[in-house]
Amino acid sequence: MALDRWIALVFALIFLIYGYTAFFGMDHLLAPIMRRNPVWPSTFPKILSVSGLIISMVVLLNFEKSPKVIGDDMSLSNWRQYKLLDALLLILGMIFYAVFLRNLGFIAATFLFLFLGGVLLGERRYLLSLIISGASSYGIWYLVDSVLGIYMTPYPQFVKTLGSFS
Amino acid sequence: MIEGLLIGLQTVLSIKNLVMVIGGCLIGTFIGMLPGLGPMSIIAIMIPIAVSLGDPATALILLAGVYYGAIFGGSTSSILINAPGVASTVATSFDGYPLTRQGKAGKALTVAAISSFAGGTIGAILLLLFAPALASVALLFHSSEYFALMVVGLSAIAAFAGSGQVFKAVLMTVVGLMLATIGEGALFNMPRFTMGIMDLQTGIGFITLAMAMFAIPETIFLILDPARSGKASDRNSDISNLRISKNEAKQIVPVIGRQSIQGFIIGVMPGAGATIASFLGYAVERNIATREQRNQFGKGSLKGLAAPESANNAACTGSFVPLLTLGIPGSGTTAILLGALIALNVSPGPRLMIDQPEIFWSVIISMYIGNIVLLILNLPLIPYIAKVLTVPRTFLIPFILFFTLMGAYIGQNNSTELLILVGMGVIATIFRFASYPLAPLLIGFILGPMLEDNFSRATQLYDGISFVWERPLTTALLVIAVLLITLPAIFSRIKKEA
Numbered sequence: 001m002a003l004d005r006w007i008a009l010v011f012a013l014i015f016l017i018y019g020y021t022a023f024f025g026m027d028h029l030l031a032p033i034m035r036r037n038p039v040w041p042s043t044f045p046k047i048l049s050v051s052g053l054i055i056s057m058v059v060l061l062n063f064e065k066s067p068k069v070i071g072d073d074m075s076l077s078n079w080r081q082y083k084l085l086d087a088l089l090l091i092l093g094m095i096f097y098a099v100f101l102r103n104l105g106f107i108a109a110t111f112l113f114l115f116l117g118g119v120l121l122g123e124r125r126y127l128l129s130l131i132i133s134g135a136s137s138y139g140i141w142y143l144v145d146s147v148l149g150i151y152m153t154p155y156p157q158f159v160k161t162l163g164s165f166s
Numbered sequence: 167m168i169e170g171l172l173i174g175l176q177t178v179l180s181i182k183n184l185v186m187v188i189g190g191c192l193i194g195t196f197i198g199m200l201p202g203l204g205p206m207s208i209i210a211i212m213i214p215i216a217v218s219l220g221d222p223a224t225a226l227i228l229l230a231g232v233y234y235g236a237i238f239g240g241s242t243s244s245i246l247i248n249a250p251g252v253a254s255t256v257a258t259s260f261d262g263y264p265l266t267r268q269g270k271a272g273k274a275l276t277v278a279a280i281s282s283f284a285g286g287t288i289g290a291i292l293l294l295l296f297a298p299a300l301a302s303v304a305l306l307f308h309s310s311e312y313f314a315l316m317v318v319g320l321s322a323i324a325a326f327a328g329s330g331q332v333f334k335a336v337l338m339t340v341v342g343l344m345l346a347t348i349g350e351g352a353l354f355n356m357p358r359f360t361m362g363i364m365d366l367q368t369g370i371g372f373i374t375l376a377m378a379m380f381a382i383p384e385t386i387f388l389i390l391d392p393a394r395s396g397k398a399s400d401r402n403s404d405i406s407n408l409r410i411s412k413n414e415a416k417q418i419v420p421v422i423g424r425q426s427i428q429g430f431i432i433g434v435m436p437g438a439g440a441t442i443a444s445f446l447g448y449a450v451e452r453n454i455a456t457r458e459q460r461n462q463f464g465k466g467s468l469k470g471l472a473a474p475e476s477a478n479n480a481a482c483t484g485s486f487v488p489l490l491t492l493g494i495p496g497s498g499t500t501a502i503l504l505g506a507l508i509a510l511n512v513s514p515g516p517r518l519m520i521d522q523p524e525i526f527w528s529v530i531i532s533m534y535i536g537n538i539v540l541l542i543l544n545l546p547l548i549p550y551i552a553k554v555l556t557v558p559r560t561f562l563i564p565f566i567l568f569f570t571l572m573g574a575y576i577g578q579n580n581s582t583e584l585l586i587l588v589g590m591g592v593i594a595t596i597f598r599f600a601s602y603p604l605a606p607l608l609i610g611f612i613l614g615p616m617l618e619d620n621f622s623r624a625t626q627l628y629d630g631i632s633f634v635w636e637r638p639l640t641t642a643l644l645v646i647a648v649l650l651i652t653l654p655a656i657f658s659r660i661k662k663e664a
Contacts, residue, residue, distance in 0.1 A: 038630055045347050090567065099582055
């Protein structure tokens with residue numbers, strides 16, 4: 001089965017769960033006075049779940065002809081030629097960035113992400129990479145914090161903890 | 167209208183707003199050139215910055231400038247390194263890149279800039295004429311008509327964006343609508359589908375979704391296939407000679423005129439957008455050209471470059487008509503702009519022109535000023551701005567990913583949002599591999615709350631769904647929506663069986 005039909009199958013399952021929640025898991029939470037309304041919080045999700053399920057089935061059963069989309073030249077059939085490991089490692093890098101952003105602070109987390117991301121993609125001019133990553137992470141933090149007024153913890157959490165001890 | 171124009175001019179021509187237009191165009195051009203960051207991603211990144219400016223008119227002027235700059239930047243990278251960042255500039259590379267290979271990069275950039283300027287200008291004039299007229303008609307609409315109109319808009323987007331795979335596009339629209347129901351909506355004071363996760367109480371941030379749908383997949387593709395970011399050897403082409411001859415100008419003038427009008431009309435239609443306008447513009451000009459000229463198409467024809475560029479820009483302006491007059495975005499980019507308007511507490515629709523004329527008119531005027539800025543300021547600066555294309559991918563890709571993460575983090579200020587961004591970005595990449603169009607999902611997500619709101623109001627007003635057959639305009643619009651979805655599918659089925 002082609003990838004698009006697998007995706008349609010997953011969507012069908014999601015719409016089933018979504019529909020089950022809308023039909024059987026929401027209405028009992030409704031206040032009695034709200035029950036007089038013709039529209040309930042579950043009304044729209046109920047319509048969506050039924051229509052979503054029907055459309056998923058149409059795609060799953062391949063009712064429609066599927067020509068190639070204009071401008072999209074990436075195909076899974078060429079996967080051996082792609083740099084899959086690089087992509088996976090950078091996705092992992094983004095996950096680590098998201099998880100450790102607060103603990104490491106903006107400057108350190110950004111510096112590590114930019115530096116290691118570059119090294120992972122083949123950058124071997126380490127000194128240049130260190131300077132660019134360092135200057136960018138501090139510069140962007142300064143811009144966002146001081147110019148735009150959006151607060152972001154700049155330093156790792158242990159620096160704050162050490163500060164409170166002293 | 168004259169009064170409105172004067173209000174718009176007064177707002178835009180203040181020093182602060184002029185700086186925003188110029189700055190927006192420069193930032194847009196600079197970032198738009200980078201492969202992987204199309205106008206949608208750039209605008210999504212810029213929204214938190216625009217919102218922090220406080221004044222909605224100033225914020226929108228900045229975003230409009232960024233939008234135009236990004237389109238121009240995208241065309242530049244198509245011409246110089248054959249790396250169109252977005253689908254709408256693919257047609258530009260057909261003749262733009264061969265011109266670069268012939269050592270005429272400067273000429274190609276000038277033709278592209280003049281065509282974009284003319285397309286944008288003609289588009290802005292048509293917008294000026296049509297938007298107020300459409301807005302006054304839309305004032306007569308009730309909530310049921312709005313609901314039906316949104317259904318028509320979503321159906322049209324699915325029908326056009328699907329490129330022959332309408333049901334896939336409809337499915338993505340419904341998924342977008344489903345995602346919009348997550349969290350505590352304004353209509354019902356209760357959280358829905360949050361799965362007990364506190365961070366989902368406020369719903370999924372639209373910037374996060376926009377980044378996940380467009381910036382992350384494109385960047386992952388750049389990592390997977392290094393050839394996608396263009397050939398390094400092509401980046402040193404001569405771009406300092408920007409002159410075009412009188413004869414060449416004569417050749418492209420009629421093309422620009424035709425394609426600007428055609429592009430604008432296509433842009434007004436929800437879902438058709440700049441990509442279809444640019445491809446159609448190219449195809450039409452190729453078909454009506456003489457045999458000798460037709461042979462030049464694809465080998466460095468100036469007509470072949472001018473056609474998609476003017477159609478593309480005019481379509482971008484045209485897509486503002488349904489956004490400003492009906493509050494319905496016709497493309498992914500205008501959907502993100504709609505999200506920005508909502509974040510700025512501005513409700514686009516027919517009343518925008520009456521209630522906040524300074525916003526309505528200043529956006530229209532800023533588009534025109536933006537085009538002038540692109541032609542007068544950006545074009546001479548291109549040889550310098552194009553240096554960004556020499557940035558190696560080992561620096562470029564981590565920075566693109568970082569700015570994508572930042573855009574989502576600044577918008578919501580929570581780390582869960584970043585995890586949602588990465589997760590959805592990976593899923594969106596899989597969707598791209600399976601040829602599922604992503605713009606309908608985002609448009610469905612942004613229109614979802616408004617669709618539900620109008621549906622609920624109409625249902626409460628009529629104590630049920632009798633408005634579907636009791637209001638003729640609503641009925642007619644819903645029939646159109648059904649036809650838009652079913653007819654292409656039936657035709658494709660018949661073709662398949664034939």
